[in-house]
Amino acid sequence: xxxxxxxETFGDDPVKSVGLMADDARVAARSLARAPRAWKDRALNLMxxxxxxxxxxxxEANARDxxxxxxxxxxxxxxxRLKLDPERITGLADALRELAALPDPVGSVVRGQTLANGxxxxxxxxxxxxxxxxxxxxxxxxxxxAGIAVKSGNAVLLRGGSAAFDSNRALVGVLRDALAxxxxxxxxxxxxxxxxxxxxxxxxxxxxxxxxxxxxxxRGLIQSVVTNxxxxxxETGEGNVHVFVDESAPAEMAVKVVxxxxxxxxxxxxxAETLLLHSGAPEASREVLAALDKAGVTLHVDDxxxxxxxxGSDHLKATEEDWATEYLDMDMAVKVVDGLGEALExxxxxxxxxxxxxxxxxxxxAECFTAEVDSAAVLVNASTRFTDGGQLGLGxxxxxxxxxxxxxxxxxxxxxxxxxxxxQGDGHVRS
Amino acid sequence: xxxxxxxETFGDDPVKSVGLMADDARVAARSLARAPRAWKDRALNLMxxxxxxxxxxxxEANARDxxxxxxxxxxxxxxxRLKLDPERITGLADALRELAALPDPVGSVVRGQTLANGxxxxxxxxxxxxxxxxxxxxxxxxxxxAGIAVKSGNAVLLRGGSAAFDSNRALVGVLRDALAxxxxxxxxxxxxxxxxxxxxxxxxxxxxxxxxxxxxxxRGLIQSVVTNxxxxxxETGEGNVHVFVDESAPAEMAVKVVxxxxxxxxxxxxxAETLLLHSGAPEASREVLAALDKAGVTLHVDDxxxxxxxxGSDHLKATEEDWATEYLDMDMAVKVVDGLGEALExxxxxxxxxxxxxxxxxxxxAECFTAEVDSAAVLVNASTRFTDGGQLGLGxxxxxxxxxxxxxxxxxxxxxxxxxxxxQGDGHVRS
Numbered sequence: 031x032x033x034x035x036x037x038e039t040f041g042d043d044p045v046k047s048v049g050l051m052a053d054d055a056r057v058a059a060r061s062l063a064r065a066p067r068a069w070k071d072r073a074l075n076l077m078x079x080x081x082x083x084x085x086x087x088x089x090e091a092n093a094r095d096x097x098x099x100x101x102x103x104x105x106x107x108x109x110x111r112l113k114l115d116p117e118r119i120t121g122l123a124d125a126l127r128e129l130a131a132l133p134d135p136v137g138s139v140v141r142g143q144t145l146a147n148g149x150x151x152x153x154x155x156x157x158x159x160x161x162x163x164x165x166x167x168x169x170x171x172x173x174x175x176a177g178i179a180v181k182s183g184n185a186v187l188l189r190g191g192s193a194a195f196d197s198n199r200a201l202v203g204v205l206r207d208a209l210a211x212x213x214x215x216x217x218x219x220x221x222x223x224x225x226x227x228x229x230x231x232x233x234x235x236x237x238x239x240x241x242x243x244x245x246x247x248x249r250g251l252i253q254s255v256v257t258n259x260x261x262x263x264x265e266t267g268e269g270n271v272h273v274f275v276d277e278s279a280p281a282e283m284a285v286k287v288v289x290x291x292x293x294x295x296x297x298x299x300x301x302a303e304t305l306l307l308h309s310g311a312p313e314a315s316r317e318v319l320a321a322l323d324k325a326g327v328t329l330h331v332d333d334x335x336x337x338x339x340x341x342g343s344d345h346l347k348a349t350e351e352d353w354a355t356e357y358l359d360m361d362m363a364v365k366v367v368d369g370l371g372e373a374l375e376x377x378x379x380x381x382x383x384x385x386x387x388x389x390x391x392x393x394x395x396a397e398c399f400t401a402e403v404d405s406a407a408v409l410v411n412a413s414t415r416f417t418d419g420g421q422l423g424l425g426x427x428x429x430x431x432x433x434x435x436x437x438x439x440x441x442x443x444x445x446x447x448x449x450x451x452x453x454q455g456d457g458h459v460r461s
Numbered sequence: 462x463x464x465x466x467x468x469e470t471f472g473d474d475p476v477k478s479v480g481l482m483a484d485d486a487r488v489a490a491r492s493l494a495r496a497p498r499a500w501k502d503r504a505l506n507l508m509x510x511x512x513x514x515x516x517x518x519x520x521e522a523n524a525r526d527x528x529x530x531x532x533x534x535x536x537x538x539x540x541x542r543l544k545l546d547p548e549r550i551t552g553l554a555d556a557l558r559e560l561a562a563l564p565d566p567v568g569s570v571v572r573g574q575t576l577a578n579g580x581x582x583x584x585x586x587x588x589x590x591x592x593x594x595x596x597x598x599x600x601x602x603x604x605x606x607a608g609i610a611v612k613s614g615n616a617v618l619l620r621g622g623s624a625a626f627d628s629n630r631a632l633v634g635v636l637r638d639a640l641a642x643x644x645x646x647x648x649x650x651x652x653x654x655x656x657x658x659x660x661x662x663x664x665x666x667x668x669x670x671x672x673x674x675x676x677x678x679x680r681g682l683i684q685s686v687v688t689n690x691x692x693x694x695x696e697t698g699e700g701n702v703h704v705f706v707d708e709s710a711p712a713e714m715a716v717k718v719v720x721x722x723x724x725x726x727x728x729x730x731x732x733a734e735t736l737l738l739h740s741g742a743p744e745a746s747r748e749v750l751a752a753l754d755k756a757g758v759t760l761h762v763d764d765x766x767x768x769x770x771x772x773g774s775d776h777l778k779a780t781e782e783d784w785a786t787e788y789l790d791m792d793m794a795v796k797v798v799d800g801l802g803e804a805l806e807x808x809x810x811x812x813x814x815x816x817x818x819x820x821x822x823x824x825x826x827a828e829c830f831t832a833e834v835d836s837a838a839v840l841v842n843a844s845t846r847f848t849d850g851g852q853l854g855l856g857x858x859x860x861x862x863x864x865x866x867x868x869x870x871x872x873x874x875x876x877x878x879x880x881x882x883x884x885q886g887d888g889h890v891r892s
Contacts, residue, residue: 064832143854149843151853158865159835241865257691262866283888290890400883401495404590412580412886421891422582422882423574434589434672434879435693436867448865451853452831455843457714459721460852 036224044225048187048232051220052239055160055185058215063157063183065214067134070180073212074130077177078123080208081201085119091200092169099193107297111168112194122173125426129177132425135444136183150454155447157183159241162233163428164255166247167191172201175246176219178428180209182446187240188221189230191247198223234259241448246429249356264436264445266429269299269384270356271414274306274373274399276390281314283411284389285321290413291387293325297358299430300385300407300417304353304363306373312338319343319364327360334366353380370395374402381405384432385417406432406439467655475656479663482618482651483670486591489646490616494588496645498565501611504643505561508608509554511639512632516550522631523600530624538728542599543625553604556857560608563856566875567614581885586878588614590672593664594859595686597678598622603632606677607650609859611640613877618671619652620661622678629654665690672879677860680787695867695876697860700730700815701787702845705737705804705830707821712745714842715820716752721844722818724756728789730861731816731838731848735784735794737804743769750774750795758791765797784811801826805833812836815863816848837863837870 040047062070081088092114099109135155142152161184165171172190179186190198198221206216222229233240237260244264245255256265273291275284291302305322307315315338322329323343330348331339339345352363353376367373377386387409388399400408407417417440419427424442431437437445471478493501512519523545530540566586573583592615596602603621610617621629629652637647653660664671668691675695676686687696704722706715722733736753738746746769753760754774761779762770770776783794784807798804808817818840819830831839838848848871850858855873862868868876 060833145852145854149847153870260688262864264866280888286888286890294891396885400881402491405881407882407884410883410885412884412889413891415891416580416884416886416889417882421576422884423576433693435695438879439584439882448869450831450836451838451848451870452841453838453843453847453853454827454841455847457711457717458843458847459717460725460844460846 036220036222044228044232045235047225048222048229048236049239051187051222052160052236054217055187055220056239058217059157059159059183059185061215062180062185062218063136063159065183069212069214070134070183071130073180073209073214074126074177076211077173077205077208078126080204080211081119081123081126081173084204085116088119088197088200088204089114089116091196094196095194104193108167108193112197114169114197118170122170125174126177129181129426132181132443134181135447140449147458148456149458152452153449154452155444156450158446158448160185160187160239161446162187162189162236162240162243162261164189164230164233164243164245164247164251165191166251167193169194169197169201171246172198173205175428176202176205178426178443178446180214180218181426182443184446185218186220187233188219188223189233190221190223192223192226195223231258234261237261244429264429264431264441265433266431267299267384268356268382268432269301269430270304270354270380270382271300271302271384272304272306272377272381272386273302273414274370274377274386274388275308275311275314275318276370276388276392276395277308277310278391278395279308279311279314279389280391281317284314284318287387287389287411287413288318289321289325291415292322292327292362293360294413294415296360298415299356300414301358302362302387302414303356304365304380306376307335307338307364307366308373309334309366309368315366316340322362327362329362329364331364332366335364338366356382370398374399377403382432384430385409385414387412387414406430467651467653475659475663476666478656479618479653479660479667480670482653483591483667485648486616486618486651487670489648490588490590490614492646493611493616493649494567494590494614496614500643500645501565501614502561504611504640504645505557505608507642508604508636508639509557511635511642512550512554512557512604515635516547519550519628519631519635520545520547522627525627526625535624539598539624543628545600545628549601553601556605557608560612560857563612563874565612566878571880578889579887580889583883584880585883586875587881589877589879591616591618591670592877593618593620593667593671593674593692595620595661595664595674595676595678595682596622597682598624600625600628600632602677603629604636606859607633607636609857609874609877611649612857613874615877616649617651618664619650619654620664621652621654623654623657626654662689665692668692675860695860695862695872696864697862698730698815699787699813699863700732700861701735701785701811701813702731702733702815703735703737703808703812703817704733704845705801705808705817705819706739706742706745706749707801707819707823707826708739708741709822709826710739710742710745710820711822712748715745715749718818718820718842718844719749720752720756722846723753723758723793724791725844725846727791729846730787731845732789733793733818733845734787735796735811737807738766738769738795738797739804740765740797740799746797747771753793758793760793760795762795763797766795769797787813801829805830808834813863815861816840816845818843818845837861
């Protein structure tokens with residue numbers, strides 16, 4: 031199949047070209063909004079089939095990205111996130127098929143009643159329209175986001191990291207072919223990658239043409255989008271996550287929850303970064319710190335925590351900066367506090383409002399912690415890694431919102447919709 | 462009672478002072494978020510009592526604003542919106558008592574389940590925290606917004622129009638006294654009016670300190686806030702509202718709905734501004750235009766509509782500008798279209814996404830219109846004036862959102878809340 035680049039189709043001016051792409055997306059979104067669930071699900075299943083049947087050409091494109099990355103001296107961790115292989119391709123296809131099996135959020139009635147005057151009122155879920163997503167060099171995100179957008183009835187404009195340029199171009203081509211096969215408008219999925227950083231800027235400035243912009247990635251990316259976009263943004267991700275081990279915490283449970291929160295997958299936003307230990311629980315604290323040390327975590331400790339460390343442990347002295355750092359690595363800041371109040375005060379000061387957890391056996395403290403902590407997710411006696419759309423039963427996740435407006439915490443299909451009030455009368459007027 | 466001005470308490474630097482006020486609001490909001498419904502309702506009832514018992518001093522303050530307004534040559538319409546009288550004071554008190562009687566949105570469970578692994582998950586409604594509201598010189602809005610904020614558990618920072626300075630200062634003093642009587646933190650209600658325009662700017666820039674900013678007023682105010690704020694904004698109000706009279710519209714119903722949509726209260730955002738007439742319905746169109754003319758509406762007509770006017774009617778030739786104008790007055794743009802498709806095309810181009818209505822007896826056209834029109838509210842055979850929180854059963858209204866994120870259309874108490882995910886386990890970890 032020959033695919034025209036966006037530049038060949040729209041020209042060289044990023045702002046104008048992205049505007050034209052958004053206009054095409056708007057027209058496509060109009061059809062998609064009215065498409066019955068069966069059509070959208072067929073498209074998702076065709077996407078899955080096509081990704082598998084064209085696996086080799088996708089892997090070839092990915093190999094070009096990897097080769098370029100190696101030449102540019104990209105880190106092994108980054109190369110791993112960039113890499114596709116047959117197993118990961120199968121995973122992408124499976125995720126699309128699972129998406130097809132989920133209920134359709136579009137058309138569900140949020141509120142509805144017949145008013146005293148006989149007016150019939152319904153507030154119904156409708157797609158947002160045109161969604162922009164800016165993300166880093168992870169080709170799997172391209173497929174995930176496109177699938178979620180189509181399922182929720184939205185057209186999407188993608189801007190992936192330039193290191194994944196060839197992979198994304200190949201994948202978007204496959205996804206658009208599947209849309210065509212499904213007789214849905216191909217412009218439901220478009221990429222502005224041809225315009226590089228200027229394409230991202232154009233997306234951020236497309237107020238009125240793009241309904242919502244979702245940045246997915248590290249702190250720098252998200253802050254840049256939040257600061258520069260005039261399009262409404264859903265802020266995602268940054269997680270300076272705390273676990274507080276209360277005085278009454280059973281030691282064994284504290285060890286399990288803290289170690290899992292920190293080490294299960296360090297690069298994710300729901301991993302714990304700071305550990306707060308109640309000064310009245312030195313035994314549990316010692317066990318937790320020994321377990322973290324054994325697991326290979328570098329501890330950044332205050333003076334009181336230093337006294338609880340196992341002999342010869344690998345540790346650093348915590349500085350003010352540590353309390354505010356999202357390591358996303360095998361590092362953890364540790365502070366001893368004199369009670370729940372001091373723990374809450376510390377969290378208020380340094381939390382990014384993503385996720386915090388308490389390990390406790392005290393009911394009043396558990397209630398107080400969940401009520402007072404102003405974060406998207408608050409966990410009692412459970413790993414912070416559970417702040418995740420899949421884990422919490424949303425089925426699919428487009429990201430984790432750290433803002434209070436529109437959506438907070440894990441966002442599923444419903445969070446990519448808005449509502450419309452439909453009111454039917456028989457010539458009703460106001461008196 | 463002696464009330465310190467904000468300047469006496471916080472000093473002269475608007476950005477620093479508004480920041481300190483927002484910090485106080487945050488502390489106050491924390492108490493209010495945990496206050497049981499009975500406490501909040503008691504505060505609202507005390508606010509109502511106090512407003513009535515201190516009616517005379519409020520009216521005196523209002524008289525000063527009115528006198529200043531007259532000297533400054535303020536229009537009669539503006540003075541009317543600024544004016545309080547015993548009847549309006551009673552109305553304000555009654556609205557607060559009605560608010561007290563409404564259900565509390567805080568604490569309600571939006572989703573909840575026990576997951577397969579035994580984790581108990583609940584997504585619960587919690588207040589936003591600190592809400593900023595920027596509005597025009599209407600003292601009744603001060604009381605409305607403060608009441609809605611307290612009921613929904615939020616602290617509020619108010620910035621009213623400077624023409625209502627004395628009235629707002631008197632009202633905020635009364636509201637704060639009532640909060641003190643109710644043993645709730647007085648800093649739940651504060652005004653930044655002492656800092657004038659710079660106070661408004663400081664509010665817009667208080668990112669991280671103010672959770673959401675709601676501008677209420679005309680186009681200029683709203684656009685200024687949307688463009689300049691770094692705090693998340695809920696865009697309200699601007700309504701270039703259309704009514705389409707379809708070919709099958711019963712003439713009598715068309716007359717009733719169009720005249721009510723246009724003339725019931727012209728200064729509101731849900732009043733109709735453009736009338737689209739199906740070319741196949743000349744009789745109904747003639748009757749509608751005659752009724753509008755008789756009601757005193759100045760019609761801005763295209764050539765085809767001109768031919769349907771009653772002889773000697775007061776009209777103007779419509780220009781491109783008319784299609785995009787929100788008159789908020791006894792003016793209406795009129796265009797004849799050749800069918801539903803052309804009507805939809807016109808609406809797509811000129812609508813502000815607030816409200817559109819169709820008058821029709823054709824079921825397929827009604828369905829197509831409600832599905833295709835991308836506005837917050839779509840009405841069939843009912844006046845556009847029904848896009849209103851009170852009319853649609855929300856009980857109280859903080860404004861009408863014209864954006865798609867967070868809230869769309871009339872916003873009640875629930876729209877001033879966000880959610881929090883509370884997850885409880887027994888030492889659950891991810892494997």
